Amino acid sequence: MAGKTKIYFAMEYVKGGELFNTVAKGRLRESAAHKYFQQLIAAVDFFHSRGVYHRDLKPENILLDETGNLKVSDFGLSALYETKRQDGLLHMACRTPAYVRPEVINKRGYDGKKADIWSGGVILFVMLAGYLPFHDANLMVMYKKISKGEFKCPEHFPSEVKKLLSRILDPNPFSRITLAKLVNYTWFKKGFKQINKPPILDQEQDESPRSIFDIVDDSDAESSSRYKEQSPSTMKPTCLNVFDIMSLSPAFDLSNLFEKDKSCRSEARFMTQNSASTIVLRLEEVASMGSCKVKKKDGTVKMQGSREGRKGKRAIDAKIF
Template sequence: MATNSSSSPTTTTRKEGQGLLMGRYEIGKLLGHGSFSKVYLARNVKTNEFVAIKVIDKEQILKGGLISHIKREISILRRVRHPNIVQLFEVMATKAKIFFVMEYVKGGELFNKVAKGRLKEEIARNYFQQLISAVGFCHARGVFHRDLKPENILLDEDGNLKVSDFGLSAISDQIRGDGLFHTFCGTPAYVAPEVLGRKGYEAAKVDVWSCGVILFVLMAGYLPFNDQNVMVMYKKIYKGEFRCPRWFTPELTRLLKRLLQTNPEKRITIPEIMENRWFKKGFQDVKFYLEDDKLYSVPHGEIEADVIDYSSGSESQTIPEARKQLRVSASMPRPASLNAFDLISFSPGCSLSGLFEDGGEESRFVSSASVPNIISKLEEIAKGVSFKVRKKDFRVSLEGSREGERGPLTIGAEIFELTPNLRVLELKKKAGDRVEYDEFFDRELRPGLRTLMLPDPVSIEPNKE
């Protein structure tokens, strides 16, 4: 969520959500809101400086299983104190709310500037230099943004760029054993082809691709990969089909072709970008220092220590109580979350599997049933046909006993969280004959699951070619 406003910073008091917070911040107008939070303009009554305060409803994030996201966001924002990144100043909490006190950036989104038309080369280059400086710093600190786009880049009153919204970011600790990330996320027009391929990707190279798209947009005033037909756009991205307009210089065109290289192994790296002739024109290396951790209100990187309770009275909660409550919640397993891009890829006619994946029958359904109820129903179906059931967290494997030409039929089921009230059940043939799978799906799975699934057109039928 962008913590900015293009209007002048003024505060008002005693309206909904407004007042004096912790005796330190005068809460003003609402700047924006999301599913679980609201962002307000505020003024530090001691320094008279304006800040943006993100107010998060603790009960909602606990119920929604989003505590790990909050922990990760705090950890990430602590790592990336850079002049071209929106800063987190401190984190506070009451029994009901968590407060992120952040830098207030009032120049608006970079998107609003680009929407008026393409930028002059010198201006676009300056923004790109600041973007690469910030992204390179993030990567050096083990942080990968994964959703870079003009809407997530703010401008301060001096025209300096500020990267924001680390909600989809990841840290190096999340890399799997194969050295790759596998979460399918990002914004379609800015996402790298290897993410579309769903085979695993290096997040640093994904960020570089997105930076390339942003540079193209700054210089051209439109997207390099764009089409009214979303599938045509996906194919263009996957094949790297784009054309530079005639006003691009040869140096810029060569750089963009290296940024938008579909093979991530051949794509230009951040250090190589910084040595590029077009990039280096007028570049001034950013000089800054990492402030001592004592200046943070989040000294240890874990939310149990990060959430500092400044409240008093009936709203207050002691630090041990807060830590205990958050630890208990964090220990409760939750299904993996899906984003809007996942839904696009799941939709009939928009599935990417036919373009980028060989074989593998799968189907998906949306359900309002709880995770235990969905698992119980799968066990019930398996018992009726004498299939063996293996369970681990939100994955269930149904294994037949009859040996076919390709071994016993084995079906994998995985449950994802769409919203706090909706789940997506994905079913996929892992082994066995396809004809046997189709028959089992039509005869057992579809009828057995019908009572738990939302009616069409929400349910997503099997992709049978």
């Protein structure tokens, strides 16, 4: 929320506190660690699919709600896909010593996805053991252990977990297990329930007719008796407010503070001499070719694909000013 002089954040209250506080009381049972690890990897898969890499995953940045569900927090050091250099790797060394990846210690560029997987493996070890896999009073000695992947699992660790950790905490990022293979690992899949993403469009309430007349001005709407019953409020083009004008300059774009999942969207702005009706007609033609559902209101055309992908359904929003 934003006023004339201040910006306000309203965030979820997570009553259970940090995962760190839970682990500090002692190692977790396998069932609890298994559940939290599944939720953690599901969360990692979600924000990776949106082009975001956390880069500082640790128990202090993981919260638990009152029902025991895991929440990933503190994305202050996260990076977007677009911040990669020409070599396709990230180069900024954001790290907490005990969770740092070997490729960062070796001062090489690193893949944000594989970096988060490594941190997830350290967290799994901590939950089951109650202590860190790589630890030494001498920081340089600890870094050498991390670089070589030298750690030892306690005897009470299930054999499946030991094998999985050996794949996750692989110092070679090229042979380290990928997220796609991890989620299909036998131990990980036990009791795992995939969450179905809700559709972007409300299909039950999507009763707007597929016509250009529900977003153009009243004179256009009145030219067709078929749409005389359409509410005038749905026929007005969008007006620019101060935040829209500011966002035209990337340096002053505050939309990331207010909009969800903007990082996963490709955005383009353009000017045209064509009328609003011509623009919308063309958008409807594109939607028809792609078998997309269309919803229109207040100068905005929303299109959503019918097929579900790993990142959800394809969606396009077009605003006409």
